Amino acid sequence: MISLFSPVFYVDECLNGIKECLQKGWTGPGEKMAEFEEKWAEYTGYPYTVFLNSATAGLELSFKSMKELYGWQDNDEIITTPLTFVSTNHAILSAGLNAVFADVNDTLCLDPESVKDKITKRTKAVIFVGIGGNSGDLEEIAELCRKSGLKLLVDAAHMSGTKIKGIHMEELVDIAIYSFQSTKVLSTADAGMVCCNDKEIAKKIRIKAWVGMDKTRTPWSDDNTQRWYFDVVDLGGSYFGNDIMASIALAQFAHLDSDVKMRHEIADKYFQNLKECDRIKYIRVPQNCYSAQWLFQIVVPERDALIAFLESRDIYAGLHYLDNTQYRLYHYARETCPNADFYSKNAVSLPFHLRLTDEDIKMVSESVIEFYGEEKC
Numbered sequence: 001m002i003s004l005f006s007p008v009f010y011v012d013e014c015l016n017g018i019k020e021c022l023q024k025g026w027t028g029p030g031e032k033m034a035e036f037e038e039k040w041a042e043y044t045g046y047p048y049t050v051f052l053n054s055a056t057a058g059l060e061l062s063f064k065s066m067k068e069l070y071g072w073q074d075n076d077e078i079i080t081t082p083l084t085f086v087s088t089n090h091a092i093l094s095a096g097l098n099a100v101f102a103d104v105n106d107t108l109c110l111d112p113e114s115v116k117d118k119i120t121k122r123t124k125a126v127i128f129v130g131i132g133g134n135s136g137d138l139e140e141i142a143e144l145c146r147k148s149g150l151k152l153l154v155d156a157a158h159m160s161g162t163k164i165k166g167i168h169m170e171e172l173v174d175i176a177i178y179s180f181q182s183t184k185v186l187s188t189a190d191a192g193m194v195c196c197n198d199k200e201i202a203k204k205i206r207i208k209a210w211v212g213m214d215k216t217r218t219p220w221s222d223d224n225t226q227r228w229y230f231d232v233v234d235l236g237g238s239y240f241g242n243d244i245m246a247s248i249a250l251a252q253f254a255h256l257d258s259d260v261k262m263r264h265e266i267a268d269k270y271f272q273n274l275k276e277c278d279r280i281k282y283i284r285v286p287q288n289c290y291s292a293q294w295l296f297q298i299v300v301p302e303r304d305a306l307i308a309f310l311e312s313r314d315i316y317a318g319l320h321y322l323d324n325t326q327y328r329l330y331h332y333a334r335e336t337c338p339n340a341d342f343y344s345k346n347a348v349s350l351p352f353h354l355r356l357t358d359e360d361i362k363m364v365s366e367s368v369i370e371f372y373g374e375e376k377c
């Protein structure tokens with residue numbers, strides 16, 4: 001069987017960190033988490049980072065915090081993409097804001113022209129999703145947001161390790177939310193990180209992440225004096241990450257850049273094997289983007305039949321993503337984004353992870369070519 005994902009864990013390094021936590025008797029949010037937040041801030045260039053139990057939590061807390069601090073009203077509009085995991089769009093709705101869908105382009109990410117068309121007096125922000133690690137036309141969208149006075153968020157769930165050459169994302173983007181969920185480029189079991197430039201937003205997210213308490217029982221709290229007299233200043237939930245996940249994240253982080261390099265090598269092998277097949281189209285990755293390459297996606301005719309054919313060979317492909325406007329909750333925007341609809345029907349993610357052998361890659365490639373018939377390729 002060749003699976004879509006199969007994360008590699010640096011087991012001994014992960015276990016060393018976990019063991020330290022267990023021996024110390026502290027598995028909650030603590031020093032490991034603080035260490036990872038600091039390292040991630042240094043890596044991404046953002047001054048403020050908050051480690052949470054998922055990117056979903058990070059997205060929700062970001063929108064809620066921005067709405068409250070920046071005085072956004074109910075039903076103010078956030079421009080978003082239909083081609084994403086639903087967490088991106090649920091976060092907008094859960095903050096009482098309206099999700100307004102713009103279309104994607106050949107990068108599978110938001111199309112700047114379509115974003116421009118969707119701006120109204122009620123628009124407050126744009127959320128960009130870097131599909132598969134691609135930063136698409138983010139620079140143009142950042143420029144548009146700057147000129148239009150809009151905040152820019154990036155759902156960077158797939159972008160751990162993405163580099164926009166010469167530019168730190170923090171220069172372009174107000175808030176970036178990363179996922180360290182089990183299958184992601186930097187895998188833990190479940191965790192996420194919010195990175196931002198605004199200290200007040202970071203503080204609000206921290207408070208909301210622990211049931212709204214203004215002091216937390218952790219060594220890194222701003223104010224540790226008389227911490228038993230905490231106040232509850234906000235509505236919140238239980239969204240913090242913990243030192244077990246942070247230990248895994250720290251161990252995995254040490255290998256992130258070399259893992260991404262290996263991902264590129266695997267992608268190159270696919271490109272090489274499939275190059276004769278002109279039924280296959282690829283996703284545009286702009287010159288300035290060094291993608292984290294979470295996915296290897298191709299655009300093909302008869303996509304569903306191809307997935308079924310591969311499954312008959314015990315090869316498991318995937319779909320990233322179904323156009324969200326096809327879900328009942330987002331039906332109100334159906335048929336407004338033809339490109340998203342097209343890619344939702346024609347893009348497929350081939351098995352892609354660091355355990356793939358050359359034989360596996362060859363087998364997947366040959367099966368794709370066989371499906372279309374050599375003469376059609």
Ligand SMILES: Cc1ncc(COP(=O)(O)O)c(C=O)c1O
Nearest residue numbers: 054055056085087157179181192
């Ligand atoms: C684009 C995107 N956003 C958000 C998420 C949610 O991430 P998490 O599982 O860390 O909540 C995912 C997870 O797959 C995702 O792919």
